[in-house]
Structure formats: C-alpha cells, structure tokens
Amino acid sequence: MIKFITAQTQLPEQSVKNTIELLNEDCTIPFISRYRKERTGNLDEVQIGDILKFKEHYEALEKRKAAILKALEEQGVLTSELKQKVESSQDLTALEDLYLPYKKKRKTKAEAARQLGLEPLAKIIMSQNANDVESVAFKYVKGDVNSVEGALEGARYIIAEWINERTDVRNNIRYQLERFAMISTKVVKTKAEDENAQKFRDYFDWEESLGRIPSHRLLAILRAEKEGFIRVKIAIDDDRALDKIENRIIRSNNECADQIEIAIKDAYKRLLLPSLSNEALQIAKDKADESAITVFAKNLKQLLLGSPLGEKRILAIDPGFRTGCKVVCLDAQGQLKYNETIYPHPPKSDSVGAMKKISSLADAYKIEAIAIGNGTASRETEALIRKIHFKNDIQVFVVSEAGASIYSASKIAREEFPDYDVTVRGSVSIGRRLQDPLAELVKIDAKSIGVGQYQHDVDQIRLQKSLDTVVENCVNSVGVNINTASKSLLSYVSGIGPKLAENIFxxxxxxxxxxxxxxxxxxxxxxxxxxxxxxxxxxxxxxxxxxxxxxxxxxxxxxxxxxxxxxxxxxxxxxxxxxxxxxxxxxxxxxxxxxxxxxxxxxxxxxKPGLDIREQAKVFTFNQNIKTINDLREGQLLPGIVNNITNFGCFVDIGIKESGLIHVSNLSDSFVKDVNAHVSLHQQIIVKVLEVDVPRKRIQLKLHK
CATH class of the missing domain: 1.10.150.310 (Tex RuvX-like domain-like)
Incomplete structure (x- = not known):
C-alpha cells in the first residue's frame, strides 16, 4: 500500500507511512495536518486527503482482487501464472480485462454455439491451417446445426468472443479512443421545438474531440441526452481500428482468414466498440465530474470563509412585493428578538409606514447593521432603507439568499424555531449569514447553496464526500465557540460528529x-x-x-x-x-x-490568539441607476460581486435579476489557466459591459482592471 500511494502522490515514503498510521488510529485530516506535523513531515490537508483517497483506492483494488481470485479458484481455472497476473495488477480496468474470459456470462451467441458443439471448429479456423473450410464445417452439420453456413456462423460467434476478450486488442482500441475519439450529437427531431430543449440548442448538431471537450460542455451534452433531447455517439476511424485488429490476428491468406475477418468485424461492431466507447465516455465523464467537483469545492470554501461581520445586533429583511418584507431583529449572538412584516412595495405601497417601523426597530433593539436578502424586491428594499435617517451609524448589506429557503423548511430550522413559520426562519438565516456565514451555511446541504456547475449531474457520492471535507476543513481552520455553536456547526469539528454534537448541545x-x-x-x-x-x-x-x-x-x-x-x-x-x-x-x-x-x-x-483568518465584511453598493437588463449599455463600467465561478469563467451580480458572465477569455489579456487565480467568490469588482442579449437574458462582461 505504501509503495502504491508513494508512486501515485510522489510524497516521501516515511510521511505516507506515518500518515496511514494516524488515519488508522481514527485521526482526522484537520487534526493530523495541524497537530501532527512532525510525524507527517509537515504535509498539508490536501496532501493528507490525497493519501486517504489512494489508500481507499488501493483497499478497493485489493478487495476486488480477492473476489476475483476466489471466483477463479471455484471455477478450477486458477493457474499460478494467472494468479500472479491478478495479484500484480495495479489498475481496476486491467484487472477486469484479466477476469473477462472467465466471467459468468448471460446466454450469448458464442455460448449458444458452444452448446451446439462448434468450439472445435472455431479452434480449427483460428489455427488458420485449413484450406477447405466448408468441408471441415460440413462435419459439424448435425442436430440443431442444419447447414454449413450455420456451423461457420456459430464458430465465428465464438471467435468474436475470443477477440473481444484479448487484452492486447482491447488496449489498442482504448488507445485509439483516447487519442482520436470524436463525440457527436444529433437532436431528436420530435423534441427540437420543445421549450425545455432550447437551452441545449447549441448541441443539436455538434461534434468535437472527446479528449479535448471541456468538462462543462460534456456535462451539458450528457444532461441533454438524459432529458431525451439529443442522441450522443462516440466514434473512431473504423477502418483503422479493424486494420489494427487484423494485423494482430490474421497471419495467413486462406479461407480461414476470410472467416476470421468476418468475425473481427462482428466482434468490433457488436462487442468491442459499444463496450469500450461507453468506457471511454465514462472516463471522460469521470474527469468532467472531477473538474466540476473541484470547482464546486473551491467555490464552497470561498463562500464558507466569507467575511463575517461578527457579533453585532442585526435587523434582517427577506424582501418581497405582494407578500411583504419579513423583518427580524437579532441580538449579537443571532437570537431572534422580534419579527414583523412590512409592506413598502406594490400593491400596498406603504413605504412611509415601513420606514417608520424600521427606524423605531433600529432604535428599540440598538441595531448596528441591516442585512437585506438579494432576491425579489431586493433593490427596491435597499433603496428604501437608504432613505431612512437613522440616529446611529448603521451599515447596510445585501446578503445572498442562496439556500435560505432550503434551510427554513429543514428539520434543523424547525428545531431552532418550532413556533415560527418558514418566512421568519428565512429572514433569521439572512441575518445570521451576515454575522457569521460559516456558522449559518453549514446548516444547509452544500449542493443547495448554488455555487459551481452541473452539481446535480456529477457523481453524487464523490461530490458529497468532497463537500463534507471542505466544510470540515473550513470549520476547523476557523475554530468553533463551543458555547454558542449550533449542533450543525459542532458536528463538523474534528472528532465530534453528529451524535457527540447533540450530546454537547x-x-x-x-x-x-x-x-x-x-x-x-x-x-x-x-x-x-x-x-x-x-x-x-x-x-x-x-x-x-x-x-x-x-x-x-x-x-x-x-x-x-x-x-x-x-x-x-x-x-x-x-x-x-x-x-x-x-x-x-x-x-x-x-x-x-x-x-x-x-x-x-x-x-x-x-x-495573535484566536485570530479569525477571514476578512471583515465590507459594505457594497450597486449602481442605483441600473434596475433591469434594459438599463444596460455596451461600454458601461459597473460595480459587481462575483456570485459563481466555473471552468469557463465567472458570473457577476450587478444588482439586477440576471447575472452577467465574464468568459474566461475576458478575465485577462493573457491566457487564463485557472479562473480562481483572477477572481474569488463574493469579491467586489468593476466590470465592463461587452454585450447585452435581452431576448436570451444574457450579459457578457469583461473584468475591468
């Protein structure tokens, strides 16, 4: 295991050995990276995470080897040579290829031909020594085999299966798929006009290299296929692939060669290409997943480590038009002290009454800051609040609502506020996010926070594992006040977990x-x-x-x-x-x-004891003249906040309903390898408007230095 992990990670052997010992002692990654530096050789949490990942990979490989060896032994086919090949395999794909000829199969054409007694004929043909194949085949015309062609066809099915099971043939086609595969799409004609299909219309007729397709595009194509709007095909040069197989197998120029050539084409079209092109697509999907999960994890980390305002008394508003604005007052520890609904916007339009109410609440609860959710009616509510002349200096912040509705309907929220409805809980969440984003966001399933790309299309187990690791690392890098922390926050503390968190609480x-x-x-x-x-x-x-x-x-x-x-x-x-x-x-x-x-x-x-690694929250103001997409003009310079980062660029909130996109090519005049090197989540930036597509509600921006 240590040799395997060292080879994969290129980390010092002693560091790997000691880290594995610590992991086996049930030590957590945050604890090992912070308090066992001498034993690990000062490895950071990413390196320790890699060791854990390859440890689990190795253990899964060994488990599969044991299962395969047991199956081979039970079949009575385990030779010392085969055992050695299985035991020395370092790759799951190679391992499965070794096992393929011995795997119990469903009723295949080859198996049916064997039961008809045609395997000896297949062996004669594969020996390539017979010149009159038909006369040899005639000997097998008996029972359910009622013609020479029937005998030859059955023999070819057996030969096709042998070819399919050859590791060298499979690896050669894998190589060609890896180097030359093209992915192409065609629209399902009956779905072309479907309203939901329009967001995928770029892929109604698309082709590009499978090896070079960006992760976000592959995930979009696969989603469109899953939803039934397009068909996806993976292809290589069939003639070249067939030539490669024939050159490996055919060594004569007689009738046997003709039969083998037919079997090769059958094996390629029916067995090899469907199986291995699916495998190639899955490998590409795994890489796309990895890329998307990495983006999501980076975004989540930046979001969780967002700037806290700290222990301040907050008035939080969840804005709305018809249903009003839900207002709550929180003490410095985030405890709910008061709640009410005001109706400053249409249809009631009681802006004067709303302003008086907010002013009196600010005085009564000695409010130090106001948090306004960034959803519907956010801009109008912010404008209203800024008209109020408060007695004290009160900072006004617009706070992301992403996931607040998920929290407000959750079991955690019901336990915290059993006597209040979802609207009050949502407002409390907005206020607490301003006080401490980390402490509040850990209560929400990370996938619901809405940062990243195609998070619902990637491997959900891998995604969850990655996000849990990010949350755990963030919580432990900041530290937790045991006397004020929620059960959710406590559960992410190194060595604690949900049950002990509940006991502490x-x-x-x-x-x-x-x-x-x-x-x-x-x-x-x-x-x-x-x-x-x-x-x-x-x-x-x-x-x-x-x-x-x-x-x-x-x-x-x-x-x-x-x-x-x-x-x-x-x-x-x-x-x-x-x-x-x-x-x-x-x-x-x-x-x-x-x-x-x-x-x-x-x-x-x-x-600097207890120093918070996070920056202090800063007030931000959007351009007050920009209220809808129709107010945008090319060339305008606007303040904005980065609200999502992807591999192809970042999205920016410029204070209207639609976020604008800074494509990766517009982040810098030079080549951009990593979007995160140029912007970070919730960063306050200035952008230039490049293009506005009002019908499609798309805004193209450029980062203004």
Whole structure:
C-alpha cells in the first residue's frame, strides 16, 4: 500500500507511512495536518486527503482482487501464472480485462454455439491451417446445426468472443479512443421545438474531440441526452481500428482468414466498440465530474470563509412585493428578538409606514447593521432603507439568499424555531449569514447553496464526500465557540460528529456554558480520543485559562507554561506580546514528539490568539441607476460581486435579476489557466459591459482592471 500511494502522490515514503498510521488510529485530516506535523513531515490537508483517497483506492483494488481470485479458484481455472497476473495488477480496468474470459456470462451467441458443439471448429479456423473450410464445417452439420453456413456462423460467434476478450486488442482500441475519439450529437427531431430543449440548442448538431471537450460542455451534452433531447455517439476511424485488429490476428491468406475477418468485424461492431466507447465516455465523464467537483469545492470554501461581520445586533429583511418584507431583529449572538412584516412595495405601497417601523426597530433593539436578502424586491428594499435617517451609524448589506429557503423548511430550522413559520426562519438565516456565514451555511446541504456547475449531474457520492471535507476543513481552520455553536456547526469539528454534537448541545442546555476545555470531557460518550481530536478546535471565550480560547492544543499547555516561566512572566502576560515571544529559542523546547513546526505554530498563535483568518465584511453598493437588463449599455463600467465561478469563467451580480458572465477569455489579456487565480467568490469588482442579449437574458462582461 505504501509503495502504491508513494508512486501515485510522489510524497516521501516515511510521511505516507506515518500518515496511514494516524488515519488508522481514527485521526482526522484537520487534526493530523495541524497537530501532527512532525510525524507527517509537515504535509498539508490536501496532501493528507490525497493519501486517504489512494489508500481507499488501493483497499478497493485489493478487495476486488480477492473476489476475483476466489471466483477463479471455484471455477478450477486458477493457474499460478494467472494468479500472479491478478495479484500484480495495479489498475481496476486491467484487472477486469484479466477476469473477462472467465466471467459468468448471460446466454450469448458464442455460448449458444458452444452448446451446439462448434468450439472445435472455431479452434480449427483460428489455427488458420485449413484450406477447405466448408468441408471441415460440413462435419459439424448435425442436430440443431442444419447447414454449413450455420456451423461457420456459430464458430465465428465464438471467435468474436475470443477477440473481444484479448487484452492486447482491447488496449489498442482504448488507445485509439483516447487519442482520436470524436463525440457527436444529433437532436431528436420530435423534441427540437420543445421549450425545455432550447437551452441545449447549441448541441443539436455538434461534434468535437472527446479528449479535448471541456468538462462543462460534456456535462451539458450528457444532461441533454438524459432529458431525451439529443442522441450522443462516440466514434473512431473504423477502418483503422479493424486494420489494427487484423494485423494482430490474421497471419495467413486462406479461407480461414476470410472467416476470421468476418468475425473481427462482428466482434468490433457488436462487442468491442459499444463496450469500450461507453468506457471511454465514462472516463471522460469521470474527469468532467472531477473538474466540476473541484470547482464546486473551491467555490464552497470561498463562500464558507466569507467575511463575517461578527457579533453585532442585526435587523434582517427577506424582501418581497405582494407578500411583504419579513423583518427580524437579532441580538449579537443571532437570537431572534422580534419579527414583523412590512409592506413598502406594490400593491400596498406603504413605504412611509415601513420606514417608520424600521427606524423605531433600529432604535428599540440598538441595531448596528441591516442585512437585506438579494432576491425579489431586493433593490427596491435597499433603496428604501437608504432613505431612512437613522440616529446611529448603521451599515447596510445585501446578503445572498442562496439556500435560505432550503434551510427554513429543514428539520434543523424547525428545531431552532418550532413556533415560527418558514418566512421568519428565512429572514433569521439572512441575518445570521451576515454575522457569521460559516456558522449559518453549514446548516444547509452544500449542493443547495448554488455555487459551481452541473452539481446535480456529477457523481453524487464523490461530490458529497468532497463537500463534507471542505466544510470540515473550513470549520476547523476557523475554530468553533463551543458555547454558542449550533449542533450543525459542532458536528463538523474534528472528532465530534453528529451524535457527540447533540450530546454537547444537550449538556450545554442542561448545565450551562463550558468554562474550560477540561470540562468538555464531562459530556456523555466524549472520550479521550474525541477530546484529543477536537479540543483544540473548540474555543471557550473568557475562560480562566486564556489558552482555552486559542488554537494551542491542550497537550501543549505545559510547553507554553515553560515558555512563560523562562521569560519570567505569566501565560496571560506572554499572550499577544510578539516582541517578548521572539526572544525564545525554540530549540530548547524540542522533544521526541514536538519539533520546530509545532513550536512555531504555538508561538504564532500566542502572538495573535484566536485570530479569525477571514476578512471583515465590507459594505457594497450597486449602481442605483441600473434596475433591469434594459438599463444596460455596451461600454458601461459597473460595480459587481462575483456570485459563481466555473471552468469557463465567472458570473457577476450587478444588482439586477440576471447575472452577467465574464468568459474566461475576458478575465485577462493573457491566457487564463485557472479562473480562481483572477477572481474569488463574493469579491467586489468593476466590470465592463461587452454585450447585452435581452431576448436570451444574457450579459457578457469583461473584468475591468
């Protein structure tokens, strides 16, 4: 396993070995990457994630080998040579090819021919020694075989199956598919005018190289096929493929060769090409999935690590026209204090009453910031709020509503607010997102947040696994206040999980806030392992020991005490005192298990304890003159916020219903390899309007430097 993983990752063998040991000890990736740097050789969470991925791949391969060896042994066909080939296989495809001739088959044409006693005839033909094939075949005309042609046809079916099972033939066609395959599409004529088909009309008659097709285009084509609007075909040069097979098999120029040539064409058309072109398409789909999942994961990470406003008193508004604007007031910890509905927009148009109500609520609840959802009536509501003359300086933010409706109808929301309807819960979610995007967004299924491309078309298990890893890494890189965190947030803390999160939540409700990290051990079923994995990621504000509100692991508290003692100060005095900490000679604190990487992390944390890695939230204002797509003109420069990133560019919210697209070619004057190198999610940018297609509601933008 270690050799296999080392070959795949190119990481040092000792680092791989130690990381596998830690993973086998049920250590989490965040814990290993942060607190076991000496053992891993300072590997980061991405490298540790790769080791875990290839460990699982290797284990799956070994499991399949064992199943195949058992099946071969039961059939009595396992030779020492075949066993050696199976055991040395490093690839699942090659392994399945080895097993293919022995796999139990459904009733095939070849199997039917064998039952008619035609396998000896097939062997004679394959030997290519017989000159008068028909007279040889005549001997097999008996029973259900009632003609020479019937005998020859049956023999050819057997030969076709042998050709299909040859590894060298299969690999040669795989090579040609990999290098030269074309993917083409044709519209299903009866569906061409279907309204839902129009978004796929670019692919009604399309052809391009399968090896070069961008991931987003392949996923769009496959979705169109799944929905029944187009047919997809994978093709290579058939003549070249057949020549390659014939050159491998035919070595004579007699009647046997003629029969084998017919069998080759049959094997290619009926068995090899359908199977291997599907395999090639699946490989391309897997690559497209990987690419789309990577984009989604990067977007999700940026979204989760979005700028928090922090513990401020918030008035949040879920805007609407006919149904009114749902208003809630939250305290600094995100607790709901008041809710009401106002009707400033048509049809009621009570803007004066709405402004008075908002003003009085801002005074009554000492509001510090206002969060407005970015959905229907968002711009109109923002304009209304900006007309109000508040007594105090109140910041106004427009907040993404993506997934808020999913949260408001969820079990989590019902548990948090059993006495309120979905509209109130949705408004609370908008307000809390401004306070702390991470703490609120972990309550929503990541796929519902709406960042990425074709997330419903990719492998759902792989996607979920990737997104869970992103959420776990984000939560643990920021740290969690154990006394205010929701069950959802606690469940992503290293070593905790949903059950222990519920136990922590219930213990806190029953016994009050935790006053120290040691007190966490009192939670039912939270044992030594869970404490080791999670304690350093759980923060306790205003604890007696100041280290309890830092990323310093409890196992290192004695080291900090020794450092403070050597400096002639208390632990409290050295925290935040960078100039004092710089006087330490870290070599003095190295032990067998603690080296410089951990010591450097400790000092860095002591210099700025509990520092939030996220930037502070900033107020943003759209161009107030742009209210609909009809107000756009080519050449305009507008402020915007990046609201989605894909492989082909990024989408930008410019304050109207439709988002504009900055195609990858318009992000820079030079070649763009990675969109994320130029923009990040929720980044505030200036864009230039290049083209406006009002009928198709498409806006082309350029990043303005």
């Amino acid at each position: 219930n213990y806190r409700n029953e016994h009050g806030v935790f006053t120290s990290r040691i007190a966490i051990k009192k939670v039912p079923r939270l044992g030594g392992k869970a404490f080791e994995q999670g304690a350093a990621f759980l923060r306790i504000k205003d604890a007696k020991n100041p280290l309890d509100d830092s990323a310093v692991h409890p196992e290192s508290y004695t080291i900090v005490s020794k450092m403070a003692k050597d400096l002639g100060k208390s632990v409290q005095d050295v925290i935040g005192n960078a100039s004092l900490l710089q006087k330490l000679d870290l070599q003095n604190y190295c032990t067998e298990t603690v080296g410089l990487p951990t010591l450097q992390d400790i000092v860095k944390e002591l210099e």
